[in-house]
Amino acid sequence: MKPVRRLISEAEIEASVIQLGRRISDEYRGKPLTVIGILTGSIMLVTDLMRRIDVPHKLGLVAASSYRGDATVAGALKVDLSELPDLAGRHVLVIDDIFDTGRTMSSIVExxxxxxxxxxxxxxxxxxxxxxxxxxxxxxxxxxxxxxxxVGYGLDLDDEYRHLPYIGVVESPVDL
Ligand code: 5GP
Ligand code: MG
Ligand code: MG
Known part of the structure; x- marks a missing residue:
């Protein structure tokens, strides 16, 4: 593991998850809610946030991975929805670690x-x-x-760094 420059501390993450949990609880109180986590990066947020949403809710998971062809072909998103519970008649909240281009979230929402x-x-x-x-x-x-x-808090670089309890940036991620 290379050194990681900290961007967001564990305490800041915890405070923000508590806030998110309050807002979500207020919005979905009395409504049938199912949260769906996008594997793998969202696992820490999903498990922490579920414990801060104080209204009943169900959990589903989807696997998403970007496939890259040769350099001339844009990365295509492969999504596995086979493990989802029945969503008919439910309000759904899709959870991911990060919204970058937004293509992953937007295609899973669709x-x-x-x-x-x-x-x-x-x-x-x-x-x-x-x-x-x-x-x-x-x-x-x-x-x-x-x-x-x-990286950190579920986010990886080559499947490493997910365990870090904070968010940071890997110093010189490429070996020169
Ligand atoms: P999007 O489809 O929004 O461009 O990308 C979303 C996915 O790309 C995320 O679920 C995450 O897996 C990955 N990703 C985007 N930006 C980062 C980043 O800064 N760090 C890590 N570790 N993954 C990222
Ligand atoms: Mg992801
Ligand atoms: Mg990744």
Whole structure:
């Protein structure tokens, strides 16, 4: 592991998750809610946030991965929705770690709509607003961050660094 420059502390993350949990609880009180986590990066946010949403809710998970062809082919998103519970008649909140171009969140929201939920909204911890390539941003987010590749709190670089309890930037990620 290379040194990591800290951007957002564990305490700041915890405070923001408590805030998100309060806002979500207020919005969904008395409504049938299902949260859907996008694997793998969202796992820490999902498990922390669920404990801060004090209204009953169900959990579903989807796997998303970007496939890159050769250099001339844009990365295509592969989504596995086979583990989802029934969403008909439920309000759905899709959870991811970060909203970067927004293509992952926006395509999963569109796919989820095919299951006839009552509503679909999105929540992320981090938003790289300057990189957005879709029309609609996240419904809930905790931190807007600059265009830097971040790790920790579930976010990886080559499947490393996910365990860090804070968000940071790897110093010199490429060996020169
Ligand atoms: P988008 O589809 O919004 O461009 O990208 C979303 C996905 O790309 C996230 O779920 C995450 O897996 C990955 N990603 C985007 N930016 C970062 C980043 O700064 N760090 C890490 N570790 N993953 C990122
Ligand atoms: Mg991801
Ligand atoms: Mg990743």
């Amino acid at each position: 796919r989820v709509k095919e299951f006839a939920p009552l509503s679909v909204k999105s929540v992320v911890l981090l938003w790289k607003k300057s990189r957005m390539e879709v029309a609609i941003g996240p419904d809930y987010f905790a931190f807007e961050i600059p265009d830097e590749f971040v």
